[in-house]
Amino acid sequence: MKNFSKSVLFSSFLTIFLFASSSYAQNCANYNFANSIRSYTTCHTLPVLNSFLHWSYHQSNHTVDIAYRHTGVTTSNWIAWALNLGTGQMLGAQCLVALSNSSGQIQAYTSPISSTDYGTTLQEGPLSFAVPRMEAEFTNNEMIIYATIQLPSGRTSFTHVWQYGDVSGTTPRAHVTSGDNLRSFGSIDFASGTSVDTGSTSGGSRDRNRNIHGVLNVVSWGILMPLGAIIARYLKVFKGANPAWFYLHVTCQASAYIVGVAGWGTGLKLGSDSVGVQHNVHRNIGITLFVFGTLQIFALLLRPKPEHKYRFYWNIYHYLTGYSVIILSIINIFEGFSILDPEERWRRAYIGVLIFFGACVAFLEPYTWYVVLKRKGQSTTTPASDKYRPGHVHAANGSNGRANGYDA
Numbered sequence: 264m265k266n267f268s269k270s271v272l273f274s275s276f277l278t279i280f281l282f283a284s285s286s287y288a289q290n291c292a293n294y295n296f297a298n299s300i301r302s303y304t305t306c307h308t309l310p311v312l313n314s315f316l317h318w319s320y321h322q323s324n325h326t327v328d329i330a331y332r333h334t335g336v337t338t339s340n341w342i343a344w345a346l347n348l349g350t351g352q353m354l355g356a357q358c359l360v361a362l363s364n365s366s367g368q369i370q371a372y373t374s375p376i377s378s379t380d381y382g383t384t385l386q387e388g389p390l391s392f393a394v395p396r397m398e399a400e401f402t403n404n405e406m407i408i409y410a411t412i413q414l415p416s417g418r419t420s421f422t423h424v425w426q427y428g429d430v431s432g433t434t435p436r437a438h439v440t441s442g443d444n445l446r447s448f449g450s451i452d453f454a455s456g457t458s459v460d461t462g463s464t465s466g467g468s469r470d471r472n473r474n475i476h477g478v479l480n481v482v483s484w485g486i487l488m489p490l491g492a493i494i495a496r497y498l499k500v501f502k503g504a505n506p507a508w509f510y511l512h513v514t515c516q517a518s519a520y521i522v523g524v525a526g527w528g529t530g531l532k533l534g535s536d537s538v539g540v541q542h543n544v545h546r547n548i549g550i551t552l553f554v555f556g557t558l559q560i561f562a563l564l565l566r567p568k569p570e571h572k573y574r575f576y577w578n579i580y581h582y583l584t585g586y587s588v589i590i591l592s593i594i595n596i597f598e599g600f601s602i603l604d605p606e607e608r609w610r611r612a613y614i615g616v617l618i619f620f621g622a623c624v625a626f627l628e629p630y631t632w633y634v635v636l637k638r639k640g641q642s643t644t645t646p647a648s649d650k651y652r653p654g655h656v657h658a659a660n661g662s663n664g665r666a667n668g669y670d671a
């Protein structure tokens with residue numbers, strides 16, 4: 264009986280597996296085009312953006328018939344597939360574009376992108392090679408461009424690029440500039456039938472740099488900075504933790520700053536490497552963070568003595584800058600997540616860290632107030648309730664102006 268159920272299990276697993284792999288194969292070599300006249304000798308499942316490229320190369324007249332299929336789109340998307348005869352990817356690409364035109368029909372047209380035009384809206388225009396036949400269709404959330412291309416003489420191997428985005432009216436809008444939308448290129452040889460997915464594989468070193476950038480910044484700005492603030496705010500209320508909290512706080516923020524500046528540098532490098540792709544919000548918040556972080560280092564070096572008349576203002580300044588850094592860091596980390604588009608578990612892990620910090624604050628904040636209030640009550644006879652603190656230390660957090668930390 265046990266064996267029987269095992270073999271049932273195994274065979275159903277096998278069926279599912281075969282079914283899944285055959286439906287996968289359906290998507291490429293065995294895919295049946297609605298019009299049975301269309302058939303192609305070669306098919307390649309492109310590595311990203313739900314795309315497939317079918318083609319037949321005719322040596323006699325050096326033409327290639329292609330069908331570029333993009334699944335999972337709607338009629339408010341545009342799709343494009345392009346050859347790039349140069350060394351670039353998007354810049355200089357000779358595009359075949361399909362979208363739903365003003366009469367509601369799916370239309371295919373050609374659009375050359377100049378070598379400088381990152382802001383292209385894919386205007387119609389002639390390509391650098393002839394495209395004797397071209398049409399497009401849309402069925403079952405799948406858009407297909409069919410075309411015959413007269414290949415430039417003497418070569419069959421090119422960089423190809425594919426993309427999609429939203430249409431506003433009948434004008435293609437800029438595509439997403441992160442994740443798979445930046446990996447959708449590779450090289451293709453129509454004669455030999457080979458293709459290399461450069462964008463998703465050898466783009467590895469760039470991906471690695473982006474990951475390093477992400478890790479450095481999440482650890483520094485996203486974890487160490489708030490941790491250091493929590494240490495300062497909640498540890499100093501314990502008499503025994505004085506002045507240890509101060510050194511812990513400084514150590515934590517200083518290492519966060521050093522790692523953070525390294526992370527910031529990798530961000531500048533990534534920015535300068537990806538010409539034409541701008542993540543303005545992320546970049547501007549990043550620059551602000553660097554400025555604020557640096558100001559905090561100066562604040563440490565230039566802080567007045569606790570009894571100095573300007574110390575009150577210094578405290579306000581230090582707190583405001585510090586809290587701004589924490590809030591901006593968290594915002595920018597989520598900005599970064601949406602650009603880098605890592606596996607969901609990384610975002611979840613960071614949300615977990617934030618929930619942990621939130622729980623610490625929720626528990627320690629009332630407790631701190633309780634301790635400070637109680638101490639106030641006991642020390643009404645000794646007005647300088649925080650006399651026990653060493654000179655450089657801020658006051659504990661507390662319930663009123665006297666002990667709220669602006670008054671060390």
Ligand SMILES: *[C@@H]1O[C@H](CO)[C@@H](O)[C@H](O)[C@H]1NC(C)=O
Pocket residue numbers: 321322323324325326395411
């Ligand atoms: C190129 O040649 C093939 C046969 O080798 C033919 O089927 C195709 O129509 C030709 N294409 C053009 C654009 O002439």
Ligand SMILES: *[C@@H]1O[C@H](CO)[C@@H](O)[C@H](O)[C@H]1NC(C)=O
Pocket residue numbers: 364365366367368369370371
């Ligand atoms: C829309 O596309 C169809 C199919 O290509 C074409 O026949 C028609 O002229 C286009 N309409 C407009 C307004 O461009």
